[in-house]
Amino acid sequence: MDGMHDLGGKQGFGKIAYPLTPHDESWEPLVRALWTLGVRAGLYNMDEYRHAIERMAPVHYLSAPYFERTLTAVATLLVEKGVVTAETLAAKAGGAFPLSRPIGPGRDPAPAQSFVIGEPVRVKNVFTSGHTRMPGYIRGKTGVVVAITPPYPFPDAAAHGMRETWEPTYDVRFCSEELWPDSSDPALVHVGVFQSYLEKA
Amino acid sequence: MTDDPAPAAARAAALKEAFAEKGLLPDGFVEDFTRHAEENWITRNGAQMVARAWTDEAFRARLLADATAAAGEMGFGLPKHHRHLVALENTPGIHNVIVCTQCSCTAFSIIGAAPDWYKDLDYRARVVRQARTVLAEMGLSLPAATEIRVWDTSADTRYMVLPLQPARTQGWDAEALAAIVTQDAMIGVAEIG
Numbered sequence: 482m483d484g485m486h487d488l489g490g491k492q493g494f495g496k497i498a499y500p501l502t503p504h505d506e507s508w509e510p511l512v513r514a515l516w517t518l519g520v521r522a523g524l525y526n527m528d529e530y531r532h533a534i535e536r537m538a539p540v541h542y543l544s545a546p547y548f549e550r551t552l553t554a555v556a557t558l559l560v561e562k563g564v565v566t567a568e569t570l571a572a573k574a575g576g577a578f579p580l581s582r583p584i585g586p587g588r589d590p591a592p593a594q595s596f597v598i599g600e601p602v603r604v605k606n607v608f609t610s611g612h613t614r615m616p617g618y619i620r621g622k623t624g625v626v627v628a629i630t631p632p633y634p635f636p637d638a639a640a641h642g643m644r645e646t647w648e649p650t651y652d653v654r655f656c657s658e659e660l661w662p663d664s665s666d667p668a669l670v671h672v673g674v675f676q677s678y679l680e681k682a
Numbered sequence: 683m684t685d686d687p688a689p690a691a692a693r694a695a696a697l698k699e700a701f702a703e704k705g706l707l708p709d710g711f712v713e714d715f716t717r718h719a720e721e722n723w724i725t726r727n728g729a730q731m732v733a734r735a736w737t738d739e740a741f742r743a744r745l746l747a748d749a750t751a752a753a754g755e756m757g758f759g760l761p762k763h764h765r766h767l768v769a770l771e772n773t774p775g776i777h778n779v780i781v782c783t784q785c786s787c788t789a790f791s792i793i794g795a796a797p798d799w800y801k802d803l804d805y806r807a808r809v810v811r812q813a814r815t816v817l818a819e820m821g822l823s824l825p826a827a828t829e830i831r832v833w834d835t836s837a838d839t840r841y842m843v844l845p846l847q848p849a850r851t852q853g854w855d856a857e858a859l860a861a862i863v864t865q866d867a868m869i870g871v872a873e874i875g
Binding site: 489531543615 | 696786810834837
């Protein structure tokens with residue numbers, strides 16, 4: 482989905498709060514542990530988790546610290562999986578408990594194909610309302626394969642409880658000046674791109 | 683009518699109760715997991731790998747060929763969903779920097795939990811497009827001739843940067859070297875002085 486989370490190349494942001502911005506983090510280890518517990522209990526996989534974050538209302542997403550995004554996603558998944566109701570969570574919290582927006586359909590992988598190191602490839606000009614790990618800034622762009630990975634679960638299906646298929650990803654090298662002509666610092670930008678997102682250039 | 687969210691700490695406590703009431707929360711899990719994470723997923727793991735790569739050419743070659751195996755050789759594992767670790771070698775003419783523009787993925791069991799700034803919106807939005815500017819703002823001014831390579835952690839591959847060894851540390855042993863390797867250097871936003 483072309484969601485608020487897909488930040489790469491978005492303009493208007495400011496200096497990085499480096500090295501650290503102090504904030505109340507006393508509850509964060511609890512959230513991190515519960516997130517792990519949900520994965521270990523088999524309640525959700527990593528792609529379902531990531532998509533639950535992406536489905537947060539954009540204003541909430543932008544204003545929430547990292548672990549509040551985790552908190553919101555895990556709570557949403559527990560409600561969607563029938564572990565607890567939204568009303569019960571709010572009652573226990575003693576106030577509103579904002580959850581993510583409802584999930585829509587995923588999509589199947591593309592027919593198998595393969596690419597070799599050094600080969601020019603193009604990112605397909607395709608769109609989905611569901612989960613994807615194709616950052617919007619590479620859509621339709623051409624790069625060169627510099628590495629090939631072992632197969633990983635295809636996120637666009639795995640996030641939607643569909644039949645799990647695995648496929649390799651390709652580390653594709655793009656030139657920043659081709660991604661954002663006349664409006665970027667010169668650099669080589671590498672993205673791990675699932676096979677299904679690519680076509681021959 | 684406004685319906686203000688409960689404080690995050692209260693929502694986190696509610697979530698914990700929800701797990702517990704379904705019998706999904708083993709006794710002591712939160713404390714045990716937190717201790718495990720804080721003791722084992724630390725920057726020193728990656729620092730030891732870097733220091734060894736600086737002092738052991740054969741290990742350096744193995745690290746660059748298969749960082750997952752090289753980490754395993756030193757007793758460092760990855761969570762299941764971090765399926766493949768890649769070490770990115772800095773050279774006098776090439777500087778690598780890592781990011782996750784869509785969330786905040788890092789090889790946290792190797793380089794330690796991601797710092798807040800890495801997870802913030804500004805870094806994620808800007809470093810792919812304005813790498814040289816962002817690095818300079820963070821205190822790392824690279825020579826104009828240096829090629830910058832940005833790596834967006836968009837799949838299940840996890841990256842770590844193998845920084846340049848400072849000239850002043852030639853001849854140091856691996857233990858002394860590991861003590862000066864920082865998380866920022868393994869992310870690629872700093873050099874080691």
